[in-house]
Amino acid sequence: MFGQSRSPRLRGALAGTLGVGLVFGLAACGGSDDSDDDSTATSSIDCAQFSSFGDLKGKSVSVYTGIVTPEDKAYKDSYKPFEDCTGVSIKYEGDKAFETQILVRAKAGNPPDLAIVPQPGLLKQLVATGKAVEAPAEVAANVDKFWGKDWKGYATVDGKFYGAPSGASVKSLVWYSPSEFKDKGYQVPTTLDQLKELSDKIAADGGRKPWCAGISSGEATGWPITDWMEDFMLRLSGPETYDKWVNHEIPFNGPESTAALDAVGEYLKNDKYVNGGLGDVKSIATTTFQDAGLPIVDGNTCSLHRQASFYAANFPKDVKVAEDGDVFAFYLPGKDAASKPVLGGGEFNVAFADRPEVKAFQTYLSTDTWANIKAKASQGWVSANKGIDPNNLSNPIDKLAATILKDPNTVFRFDGSDQMPAAVGSNAFWKQATSWVTGQDTRTTVNNIENAWPK
Structure with a gap:
């Protein structure tokens, strides 16, 4: 689990003509001199690309989101x-209460012009209110160019496409100490078998345990295990079976x-x-x-920790997060080196x-231009937009x-x-995962979660 703006958990956490035409460095729009000094605020884009939408001067667009200060x-x-163009x-x-209030506002007929929606499930609920508007053709074309079909699918309901993706997070990461790996001769694993072999080797070397983990998170205690299990569902059974599992087309207590x-339990x-x-x-x-x-890094008593890209923010400021630093992360491998779930x-x-x-x-937000401008302005923000330049990202984990x-x-x-x-997803799965890690057996756990599924 755990999206960038998901509460109660930590908060971050286009071939349209516009997508082609917007480029950095064109001084076609009169940049505002009274904006902030940072380069993002004064970046120039090709304003002519907005001409097809008519004279927009003096208009306004309201944006509602769970992303609050300082993000x-x-x-x-x-x-x-x-705005300048x-x-x-x-x-x-x-609004920290966004995920509740956006539904209230939509059902009451008082929605914003645009909302930044952090889950496909919530997006479907908003479409069900009848208030969400199908995305314009320019946005759909840009998304076809700059994102994979899977991303477009998450914003498609009953064959209609409703919104371009914005930010993204990668959860399939394992944190480690580059210096320890260098000193001990450990290699970053490229398959699940190698990950298991590495864990065995670290355990045999003594002095520290291979893994450290924690799932306490207030009312959301248990959610990190759901991420572990989802990663292993993807790796052991494949994306098609994963989709069936998520949609309850196969039971939660099935063999997959x-x-x-059980594979998570081995760790x-x-x-x-x-x-x-x-x-x-x-x-x-x-x-x-x-x-x-x-x-x-604090006590050097474990070597590996599975957690998402946002976790970089949890290390003290004097800890260097980089491939040659105090701590970094590697991709949690698939069954073989060729597959990359x-x-x-x-x-x-x-x-x-x-x-x-x-x-x-909306069209502006669906371009590679906006993604690169946003990347330059942010720390800890990444997009799955294929047009993003990793050099515009501010830290090694984002890259x-x-x-x-x-x-x-x-x-x-x-x-x-x-x-x-x-x-x-945010009740039985969390609670049963917690019971599982404190002693409950796998069969009881998956049965209890299956029984919680709405009939």
Whole structure:
């Protein structure tokens, strides 16, 4: 689980003519001198590309989102080139209660012009209100050019496409110490078998446990295990079976999901493997997910920690996060080196109005130009947009995530529990996963989650 703007968990956490025509360095729009000094605010784009939407000067577009201070500044800055070009004013509203209130507002007939929606399940609920508006042709064309079919599919309901993807997160990562690997002669694994062999070797070398883990997260305790299980469902059974599992076309207590949870247990319920510097297996349930990976650099009592790209923010500021630094991450490998399943999350720009200024803004947000402007403005933000230049990303983990997302061999799947009904994805799955790691057997766990599925 765990998207960039998902509560209660940590918060971050185009061939249209516009997509082709918007380029950096063109001084076609009169940049505003009174904006912030950062280059994002004054980036120039080809304003002529908005002419087909008519005279938009003096118009406004409201944006509603769960992305709040301080992450909101980079979004606002990335909108300024569009505002300068068109004369449209973007009214940004961040709200920690977004995921509840956006549904309330839509059902009441008072939605924003555009919302940044963090889950496909919520997007479907918004479409069901009848208030969401199908994305314009320019946006659909840009998404066909700059994203994979899987991303477009997450924003498609009953054959209609509703919104371009925005940010993305990569969850299929393992954090490690580059210096330890160099000193001990460890190699970054490229298959699941090699990952198991590496874990065995670290355990045999003594002095530290291979893995450290923590799932405590207040009301959301248990969610990190859902990510583990989803990663192994993807790797052991493949993306098509994963999709069937998420959509309950196969039962949660079937052989596939049982095998996936047992595979996770080979790591998390193995006393020889966990929980370095933190305790025994049961300590996983009481260790916060924020603290869980810190022993890699703080005490050097564990070597590996599976967590998403956002986890870089949890290390102290004096810890260098880089391939040659104190800590970095590698891709959690597939069954073989050729396959590249990736678990992740993301957001989608969904409109509730079809006025020309809204369409123009949606189109801007679906271009590689906006993605690069946003990347320059942000830390800890990545997009699956194929046109993004990794050099515009501010830190090595962002670059790693972007490289993984852009890899033509990558098969991306959205976080499964974020797509399941709330009674399962953010209730039974979390609670039963917690019971499982503290002693409950796999069969009981998957049966209890299956029984929680709405009839």
